[in-house]
Amino acid sequence: MKNTRIGLFAAALLCVAPGLTWAQQKKPAAEEKAPAEGAAGEGAAGEGAEGEGEGGEGIPGDELPEGLPGGEGLGDICQIDPAACPKLDMDKEAEKDLKEQIYAVQQIFALRVRRFEVNPYWGVTLNDQFVSHPGPGIALNYYITNVLAVGLNGQYYRPFNVDSEFNAQVRRSARVGVPLTEYDWAAALNFTYVPAYGKFAGFQDFIFHYDAYVVGGVGAISTRPIPVIDPDNRNFEFEPKLAFNAGIGLRIFFNRWFAAVLEVRDYVFNDKLENTACGRNNVDCGSQLPASELQDKDTWFGESRLTNNVQAQIGFSIFLPFSFEYRLPK
Amino acid sequence: MGATTMKTRNGARRLLCGLAATFALLAATEKSAEAQEILLTGPLAGAPAVRKLRLYREGRFEVAPAISFTLLDEYQRTILFGARLNYNFTDWLALGVWGGFGGVKIPTALSDEIQGVNERRGCRDGNGNITRLDTDCRLTAVNMGPDFKDQLGSLDWVAAPQVTAVPFRGKLALFQSIYVDTDLYFFLGPAFVGLSERKECDPGSGTDCSTPDAFKKESRVAIAPTFGLGFAFYVNKWNAVGFEWRGLPYSWNTGGFDTKGGGKDKEFPDNRISADDQQFRFNQMLTISYNLYFPQNYRVSE
Numbered sequence: 001m002k003n004t005r006i007g008l009f010a011a012a013l014l015c016v017a018p019g020l021t022w023a024q025q026k027k028p029a030a031e032e033k034a035p036a037e038g039a040a041g042e043g044a045a046g047e048g049a050e051g052e053g054e055g056g057e058g059i060p061g062d063e064l065p066e067g068l069p070g071g072e073g074l075g076d077i078c079q080i081d082p083a084a085c086p087k088l089d090m091d092k093e094a095e096k097d098l099k100e101q102i103y104a105v106q107q108i109f110a111l112r113v114r115r116f117e118v119n120p121y122w123g124v125t126l127n128d129q130f131v132s133h134p135g136p137g138i139a140l141n142y143y144i145t146n147v148l149a150v151g152l153n154g155q156y157y158r159p160f161n162v163d164s165e166f167n168a169q170v171r172r173s174a175r176v177g178v179p180l181t182e183y184d185w186a187a188a189l190n191f192t193y194v195p196a197y198g199k200f201a202g203f204q205d206f207i208f209h210y211d212a213y214v215v216g217g218v219g220a221i222s223t224r225p226i227p228v229i230d231p232d233n234r235n236f237e238f239e240p241k242l243a244f245n246a247g248i249g250l251r252i253f254f255n256r257w258f259a260a261v262l263e264v265r266d267y268v269f270n271d272k273l274e275n276t277a278c279g280r281n282n283v284d285c286g287s288q289l290p291a292s293e294l295q296d297k298d299t300w301f302g303e304s305r306l307t308n309n310v311q312a313q314i315g316f317s318i319f320l321p322f323s324f325e326y327r328l329p330k
Numbered sequence: 331m332g333a334t335t336m337k338t339r340n341g342a343r344r345l346l347c348g349l350a351a352t353f354a355l356l357a358a359t360e361k362s363a364e365a366q367e368i369l370l371t372g373p374l375a376g377a378p379a380v381r382k383l384r385l386y387r388e389g390r391f392e393v394a395p396a397i398s399f400t401l402l403d404e405y406q407r408t409i410l411f412g413a414r415l416n417y418n419f420t421d422w423l424a425l426g427v428w429g430g431f432g433g434v435k436i437p438t439a440l441s442d443e444i445q446g447v448n449e450r451r452g453c454r455d456g457n458g459n460i461t462r463l464d465t466d467c468r469l470t471a472v473n474m475g476p477d478f479k480d481q482l483g484s485l486d487w488v489a490a491p492q493v494t495a496v497p498f499r500g501k502l503a504l505f506q507s508i509y510v511d512t513d514l515y516f517f518l519g520p521a522f523v524g525l526s527e528r529k530e531c532d533p534g535s536g537t538d539c540s541t542p543d544a545f546k547k548e549s550r551v552a553i554a555p556t557f558g559l560g561f562a563f564y565v566n567k568w569n570a571v572g573f574e575w576r577g578l579p580y581s582w583n584t585g586g587f588d589t590k591g592g593g594k595d596k597e598f599p600d601n602r603i604s605a606d607d608q609q610f611r612f613n614q615m616l617t618i619s620y621n622l623y624f625p626q627n628y629r630v631s632e
Binding site: 169 | 378379380383401402403404422440443444447448466469470473474478497498499500501502503504505512514585587588589599631
């Protein structure tokens with residue numbers, strides 16, 4: 001118990017100790033002035049910047065190169081081996097341009113490596129004028145490196161499909177039925193690559209960080225036709241289809257573990273559309289056909305078409321664990 | 331029953347405790363990960379967020395040849411060729427105009443499908459006059475002309491004076507090797523939109539809507555708000571590549587159909603083509619531009 005107390009006291013002491021080194025308190029005015037006086041060679045022993053002999057410990061002033069700081073440091077080299085004594089013209093050196101290396105982005109604000117990303121989102125259809133397919137979704141990613149992640153995502157559509165009024169108008173005005181499709185769910189295995197990151201200054205007042213990524217993967221999407229050609233006899237079931245996806249995204253960080261995400265992703269799959277004709281001989285649906293033939297499920301599907309479901313996904317990301325350590329100091 | 335209630339209460343209490351602990355944990359952890367808070371008390375306290383900012387816009391004219399692509403079109407896509415001209419009073423505020431000419435018009439697959447059905451029906455002869463009177467031909471006589479693509483509403487030109495605000499300036503690192511200065515801007519203004527739509531007709535005033543002449547188009551100018559946002563990626567001191575999204579909502583008759591004007595609340599067809607058939611559309615487009623800034627040198631902030 002006693003050891004525990006001592007241990008805790010030592011730990012507390014360690015926590016406090018760095019605080020003592022933070023502050024570089026301003027030196028008194030007299031102290032600040034002293035080196036300047038020394039530089040002018042007014043007898044500040046050992047601190048003479050010009051090394052005029054008064055400060056040098058045993059080094060004759062005329063043996064030192066012009067402009068070399070006296071005292072310790074280079075003066076020691078000259079004392080040990082005069083041949084190796086650097087001959088620098090400090091005035092010329094001071095006039096040279098500085099080639100200071102400044103990194104455009106010195107330290108990535110939020111490291112992703114070995115962190116999980118949980119990304120709930122809401123998807124909105126961008127390219128289907130006939131049926132919109134909004135819905136909630138979630139993506140889970142694990143960053144193997146700082147720029148590469150593997151993950152899963154899934155979205156639920158079923159109660160949110162909206163058949164546009166535009167379809168009814170086309171059917172009424174042109175008497176043309178356009179096959180329509182609604183979605184149930186989608187899931188995919190994805191790889192994410194983050195090639196771009198940066199920072200923005202807002203109103204020249206605050207800074208926020210962002211990154212841009214590309215994502216691609218493979219999975220499944222469950223769809224079915226909405227019966228519009230012969231709705232009295234046809235009733236379709238949802239069927240999953242193989243789906244590939246590719247997209248780009250933008251992530252804006254609010255802190256090191258929370259970000260807003262905007263993504264545009266294209267889910268590509270081979271969709272089975274409703275047959276625009278009826279019966280085994282594909283005749284006009286207005287023709288008199290026996291009910292058994294109209295209700296034959298084998299006649300309900302028409303052509304298959306490669307379909308692009310482009311959607312915007314708006315959500316937020318939480319990175320776990322919340323904190324991380326940089327490998328190198330800033 | 332009592333035991334069940336007790337179990338439920340215990341469960342709820344545990345859930346509440348769990349939630350409280352989770353939030354406490356979140357709050358505690360957040361503290362250690364908060365960004366750059368030390369700057370508030372460190373040597374940079376009170377310093378501006380950005381020093382030596384390259385003022386790409388302040389006091390400069392922007393001339394940006396642009397190409398715009400309409401999105402989510404039902405019957406016809408349009409590619410507009412034009413330009414944006416801006417004068418940047420400050421680095422964050424500009425006044426200018428964007429304009430474009432609808433040089434390329436591409437019918438969608440739906441238009442092809444409708445015209446395909448129209449041809450198969452063969453309701454009209456070579457001169458466009460109705461020759462068949464079966465159900466399909468009779469019911470579509472007002473809506474389907476000789477060639478469906480000729481009756482589509484088209485976007486001919488747009489001119490939009492606009493105010494641009496540039497609240498966000500920053501940089502983008504690509505593959506950790508290419509660094510480009512970037513800004514994100516928003517714009518707003520009125521737009522004058524030149525449209526061609528199917529001309530009005532009314533059997534009541536002696537213009538039959540099913541004759542070939544009734545499917546011809548006429549021009550009008552719609553006035554609409556326009557707004558959007560864009561990115562500029564600066565290639566050098568006076569060149570940038572721009573990407574922009576624009577919303578341009580207004581009402582128009584895209585298909586040349588009689589869809590409204592009759593029945594209750596004018597929600598049903600009335601065998602006339604009129605302003606009632608112009609429906610509200612949230613028109614959108616994407617623009618790619620190459621921006622040139624004059625004078626060619628920029629100022630750098632303190």
